[in-house]
Amino acid sequence: MSTMTDPAVTAATDLRDDEELRRARGRRINGIARWVLPIALLALTLFWWHWVVTVNQIPHYVLPGPMLVAQTLVEDFATLAGSWWITIQVTFMALFLAVTVGVGLAILFNQSRLVEMSFFPYAVVLQVTPIIAIAPLIFIYVVDINLGLFTIDAQLVGLLICAWIVAFFPILSNTTLGLNSADHNLRDLFSIYGATRWQKLRYLQLPSALPYFLGGLRIAGGLSLIGAVVAEFVAGTGGVGSGLAFRILESSYRLQIPRMFAALFLIVLTGVAIYLAITWLTHVLLHKWHESAIKRET
Amino acid sequence: MTEATIAKAGSRPSLLQMQGVTKVFGGDVVALRGMDLDVRLGDFISLLGPSGCGKSTALRLISGLTHPTAGRIRWDGPHGTDDLGVVFQEPTLMPWATVEDNVFLPLRLKGKRKAEVQAAIDAALALVGLDAFAGAYPRELSGGMKMRVSIARAMVTRPKLILMDEPFAALDEITRFKLNNDLLAMRQAIGCTVIFVTHSVFESVFLSDRIVIMAARPGRVIRELQVDAPYPRTEEFRTSAEYAAHCRAASDALHEAMGDAA
Numbered sequence: 001m002s003t004m005t006d007p008a009v010t011a012a013t014d015l016r017d018d019e020e021l022r023r024a025r026g027r028r029i030n031g032i033a034r035w036v037l038p039i040a041l042l043a044l045t046l047f048w049w050h051w052v053v054t055v056n057q058i059p060h061y062v063l064p065g066p067m068l069v070a071q072t073l074v075e076d077f078a079t080l081a082g083s084w085w086i087t088i089q090v091t092f093m094a095l096f097l098a099v100t101v102g103v104g105l106a107i108l109f110n111q112s113r114l115v116e117m118s119f120f121p122y123a124v125v126l127q128v129t130p131i132i133a134i135a136p137l138i139f140i141y142v143v144d145i146n147l148g149l150f151t152i153d154a155q156l157v158g159l160l161i162c163a164w165i166v167a168f169f170p171i172l173s174n175t176t177l178g179l180n181s182a183d184h185n186l187r188d189l190f191s192i193y194g195a196t197r198w199q200k201l202r203y204l205q206l207p208s209a210l211p212y213f214l215g216g217l218r219i220a221g222g223l224s225l226i227g228a229v230v231a232e233f234v235a236g237t238g239g240v241g242s243g244l245a246f247r248i249l250e251s252s253y254r255l256q257i258p259r260m261f262a263a264l265f266l267i268v269l270t271g272v273a274i275y276l277a278i279t280w281l282t283h284v285l286l287h288k289w290h291e292s293a294i295k296r297e298t
Numbered sequence: 299m300t301e302a303t304i305a306k307a308g309s310r311p312s313l314l315q316m317q318g319v320t321k322v323f324g325g326d327v328v329a330l331r332g333m334d335l336d337v338r339l340g341d342f343i344s345l346l347g348p349s350g351c352g353k354s355t356a357l358r359l360i361s362g363l364t365h366p367t368a369g370r371i372r373w374d375g376p377h378g379t380d381d382l383g384v385v386f387q388e389p390t391l392m393p394w395a396t397v398e399d400n401v402f403l404p405l406r407l408k409g410k411r412k413a414e415v416q417a418a419i420d421a422a423l424a425l426v427g428l429d430a431f432a433g434a435y436p437r438e439l440s441g442g443m444k445m446r447v448s449i450a451r452a453m454v455t456r457p458k459l460i461l462m463d464e465p466f467a468a469l470d471e472i473t474r475f476k477l478n479n480d481l482l483a484m485r486q487a488i489g490c491t492v493i494f495v496t497h498s499v500f501e502s503v504f505l506s507d508r509i510v511i512m513a514a515r516p517g518r519v520i521r522e523l524q525v526d527a528p529y530p531r532t533e534e535f536r537t538s539a540e541y542a543a544h545c546r547a548a549s550d551a552l553h554e555a556m557g558d559a560a
Contacts, residue, residue, distance in 0.1 A: 189384060193403075
């Protein structure tokens with residue numbers, strides 16, 4: 001941490017008794033273990049997987065070993081990378097739509113109780129409808145969307161709608177809750193100072209809703225990926241949207257199970273990356289003031 | 299406002315009057331009945347009474363957050379949202395904003411840009427002795443410091459009237475005494491009128507020149523006491539015989555109010 005020449009630090013060090021030193025040692029060990037243990041467990045899991053496959057001589061079209069999956073991932077990466085990129089694109093476009101529409105609706109609902117009463121039921125209906133059941137219909141309904149500069153292919157529109165339906169509800173419900181959670185005394189204060197609706201929203205409700213929104217975003221991030229993959233499963237092999245789900249279907253038809261596992265690995269990797277990115281974003285936005293992100297020295 | 303005008307009660311011009319103000323909640327709960335109060339410019343009025351006596355309701359009525367069921371509140375002369383500052387029992391700061399931005403809030407809501415009112419913000423922070431903490435976040439401050447920020451925010455617009463709703467009730471006694479002293483000094487510096495809700499006899503006697511004793515069920519005014527000790531009041535006032543006599547008088551009046559209610 002600090003240099004040993006700093007007198008304040010030296011003095012503080014001298015004050016520590018045996019028990020405190022033992023606690024400090026415990027903290028240091030804990031700090032190392034936090035990284036070493038998960039990695040060791042991961043290595044152990046992979047080894048166990050490898051061992052089960054080898055000892056039981058499981059054929060690779062039933063369960064490929066980790067080495068084979070890794071090897072396939074490297075060999076087929078050229079094919080998989082293209083599909084991966086498509087899945088990533090759909091996921092992020094759907095997440096973007098979920099955030100804009102979710103936050104937009106939450107603000108609208110918050111501003112007008114009447115609008116909320118009228119439209120919230122539809123949001124719930126969308127949320128509880130099994131997407132897998134209606135997805136095939138959605139792909140029949142959609143058409144190419146011409147935006148002037150470029151055209152969005154109907155297949156992509158269908159994928160986006162499916163992924164969006166799955167992902168937007170947590171954003172909507174969490175942000176709605178957050179907008180309504182502003183401190184009552186602060187609301188009174190804004191009223192006393194004659195704040196406009198817009199000022200209340202901008203300076204009080206949106207900051208109050210931020211932690212709630214980020215909680216919703218963390219759920220929606222994973223759901224938009226799941227939505228994108230599930231929708232593509234339904235869309236099947238027709239069309240251009242040959243993302244990772246298409247590769248998984250294709251591999252299972254051809255009994256290329258190692259390649260299916262490689263594609264699954266990429267999906268999992270994407271999901272974990274999205275989760276970590278949102279966790280980081282949450283930390284950046286909240287660590288200065290919100291209880292959830294504050295570390296206390298004990 | 300100078301000390302001379304603060305010292306001479308009675309001759310001061312009127313700021314606002316509550317005339318027969320009654321507030322009924324839910325059709326049958328009488329929170330306040332027939333309250334008359336003539337608030338004069340430069341007054342330091344304490345509303346003292348047990349819980350349920352309508353003292354907080356009186357503040358909400360004056361602040362315009364709620365409207366009287368009967369009676370009226372009349373301001374003398376023009377008055378805008380600039381003329382009122384409020385301090386709640388909780389510091390009520392925005393946790394996501396720095397101390398400076400919290401104090402800036404009333405001016406921001408007036409459409410002011412920070413650069414043009416920086417001097418006013420700095421002055422308000424200096425007044426409460428927190429100029430070194432402008433960039434800190436509320437969570438980094440102690441309870442007493444948070445309350446100081448809240449006071450600075452109420453004073454930044456240089457309002458004619460500041461309403462304080464048991465602002466020091468949640469603080470420890472040492473901090474409370476210190477803030478009592480400082481509050482009087484701040485009031486002296488900007489010369490505003492204060493209406494201060496409290497359930498502490500000692501606090502009300504130390505701070506105010508008028509104590510309005512209130513009783514509960516229904517909330518109403520029992521009587522008004524004058525504390526004619528001159529400002530500035532210091533620690534010596536707290537230990538004087540005069541102070542003790544005023545405390546006794548207020549305490550007796552309060553007992554009368556409580557006995558009446560029981």
